Amino acid sequence: MATALSALRLDPQRIRTFGSKLRAWYRRNARDLPWRHTRDPYAILVSELMLQQTQVSRVLDYWTRFLTRFPTLHALADAKERQVLDAWAGLGYYARARNLHKLSRAVVREGPRAWGDDTGPLLPAEPAKLRRLPGIGAYTAGAVATFAFERRASLVDTNVARVLTRVFAPRLQPKRSRDQKRIWAIAEATLPRTGKATWTHNQALMELGALVCTARVKRCDACPVRMVCRSSDA
DNA sequence: AATCCGGGGCT
DNA sequence: AGCCCAGGATT
Numbered sequence: 001m002a003t004a005l006s007a008l009r010l011d012p013q014r015i016r017t018f019g020s021k022l023r024a025w026y027r028r029n030a031r032d033l034p035w036r037h038t039r040d041p042y043a044i045l046v047s048e049l050m051l052q053q054t055q056v057s058r059v060l061d062y063w064t065r066f067l068t069r070f071p072t073l074h075a076l077a078d079a080k081e082r083q084v085l086d087a088w089a090g091l092g093y094y095a096r097a098r099n100l101h102k103l104s105r106a107v108v109r110e111g112p113r114a115w116g117d118d119t120g121p122l123l124p125a126e127p128a129k130l131r132r133l134p135g136i137g138a139y140t141a142g143a144v145a146t147f148a149f150e151r152r153a154s155l156v157d158t159n160v161a162r163v164l165t166r167v168f169a170p171r172l173q174p175k176r177s178r179d180q181k182r183i184w185a186i187a188e189a190t191l192p193r194t195g196k197a198t199w200t201h202n203q204a205l206m207e208l209g210a211l212v213c214t215a216r217v218k219r220c221d222a223c224p225v226r227m228v229c230r231s232s233d234a
Numbered sequence: 235a236a237t238c239c240g241g242g243g244c245t
Numbered sequence: 246a247g248c249c250c251a252g253g254a255t256t
Contacts, residue, residue, distance in 0.1 A: 047251085048251065048252095049251095049252090050251090051250090051251040051252095052250090052251065052252045052253075053239090053240085053241095053249090053250055053251085053252060053253095054240090054241080054242090054250065054251085055241095055242075055243070055249090055250055055251095056250090056251080057242095057243085058241080058242070058243090058250095059251090090240090090241080091240080091241080092239075092240030092241045092242090093239055093240060093241090093252085093253090094239080094240080095239065095253080095254075096239095096252090096253085099253085099254090134253095134254090135252095135253070135254090136253085137252060137253045137254085138252090138253090139251075139252060139253085140251085140252075140253085143251070155251085157250095157251050157252075158249085158250070158251080158252085159250090159251065160251090177235070206251060209251090210250095210251085214249095215248085215249060215250085216244075216245070216248080216249080217244095217245085
């Protein structure tokens, strides 16, 4: 870990400042998004799948309607694929809906025993186990682990990749798959200790990328971490 | 490593 | 017209 930090030239003091400023900003400026009020793993999972390559504004209505129509994993598993696709109609990337449906039948059939925990929830809390389910990749596994189970897990999406590279490693290029591994290492190295703080931290990383550290027109003047940012001290 | 998958919004 | 958006599966 110390080697990882030094290889990336990440100063612990800098990391602490970044995290505390980031989370303080989030508490004051975060949007009020409905999936941030729940810890239901199924509801969180649906939101994460819908949000893949899809803007928040377009997901809002779909998410509410989908959960009304299919309130639980069991309800979803009982539905026909046709019904699930109908509820998804207009969102695009329909493989997400088919995978979600398959996933629901898999976990309902095998139950928590498949994760080695008879009494636990239907969905596993560990990223490595979530990762095995259809439609769940590295990002979504981390997202469900932290946002539903409040685990200390890292996650990297396009927002997080952009924020972390600009702040800590401006020379990395998020689109290069080789650099992706380094970005995940930075995400891991800058994570808070506890799961509760990690929930806020990860939400805040994505929120900063969505509202301030945006892809096209950056708003560095409004950025809470510009004093520790390697891209803004020019 | 590169392509494909949808549709809408932004510049 | 081109790029971007809470990615993942397939080749």
